[in-house]
Amino acid sequence: MALPNAHVTPEIRRLNSWLDSLPTEALMAFPQPTPQDFAVFGGVIQIFNYIELNLRRSMAAFDAGGVLPSHLRRSARQLSGYKLTAAVRDTAAEIHRNTGLDGEAVAHLDAIALNQNMRNLLAHWAARRIPGEDYLVLLGKDERDAAQVLDGPLSVDTVAKAIVQASALAGLVDFLAPHQNWLAEKTSAWYGRYVEGT
Numbered sequence: 753m754a755l756p757n758a759h760v761t762p763e764i765r766r767l768n769s770w771l772d773s774l775p776t777e778a779l780m781a782f783p784q785p786t787p788q789d790f791a792v793f794g795g796v797i798q799i800f801n802y803i804e805l806n807l808r809r810s811m812a813a814f815d816a817g818g819v820l821p822s823h824l825r826r827s828a829r830q831l832s833g834y835k836l837t838a839a840v841r842d843t844a845a846e847i848h849r850n851t852g853l854d855g856e857a858v859a860h861l862d863a864i865a866l867n868q869n870m871r872n873l874l875a876h877w878a879a880r881r882i883p884g885e886d887y888l889v890l891l892g893k894d895e896r897d898a899a900q901v902l903d904g905p906l907s908v909d910t911v912a913k914a915i916v917q918a919s920a921l922a923g924l925v926d927f928l929a930p931h932q933n934w935l936a937e938k939t940s941a942w943y944g945r946y947v948e949g950t
Contacts, residue, residue: 764915767887776911779889782880789881789888789918793874795925799932800871803864806932806939807836813939814843817946821846833872837865860934867924873914881918888921890914 760768771779785793811828814820820828824839831839841861877890892912895905906912 764887764917767882767885767889767915768913771882771889771913771915776891776909779880779891779911779913780878782883782889785879785881785888788922789879792918792922792925793879796921796928797871797875799925799928800868803868803928803932803935804832804836806935807840810840810935810939810942811836811843813943813946814840814847817942819843819847819946834865834868837861837868841865856934857938860931860938863928863931864935867928870916870921870924873916877912877914882915886918888916888918890916 808829811820811824811831815825815828820843824831824843828839841858844857844861873890873892876894877892879888879890881887882889890913892914893906894912
């Protein structure tokens with residue numbers, strides 16, 4: 753599972769320093785996310801599920817239409833996450849190589865790729881509210897995830913942590929909606945062109 757790139761602010765640095773001084777059991781005893789937080793998690797996950805569905809439909813349409821670039825023909829259906837988004841972008845660019853992939857498409861696919869890995873955190877890591885703060889701490893014990901952000905394996909008594917600002921996360925649903933809608937429309941057009949021949 754790919755993790756989002758870190759965006760470290762002075763506030764996150766301060767919180768991370770404090771959280772690093774606490775034992776894992778203290779972190780796990782933090783309050784649960786609010787009902788609104790849980791609704792946001794579900795919204796982000798579902799938007800990305802819908803995005804992934806349309807990315808996969810796009811790749812299937814490209815495959816059916818024989819327009820997949822040669823380097824994607826064997827792996828297209830096994831790709832996930834940002835690699836899947838990049839493959840759709842590469843294929844769309846190949847299709848439009850004479851005219852170039854329009855700026856709108858690039859912007860939508862880049863926005864999807866940039867935020868895609870947040871879905872993985874929300875779906876696979878345990879969230880707790882940091883007391884008195886507008887931040888959540890997400891906790892994970894998967895060694896593959898930890899290897900992406902740590903120099904070595906997790907010790908028996910530690911967990912990997914990610915800090916996310918709750919109010920910024922809430923805005924992600926509204927931010928992603930136009931990208932999700934664009935991809936759904938574009939996928940339908942590609943499907944019509946390459947599968948149905950319309």
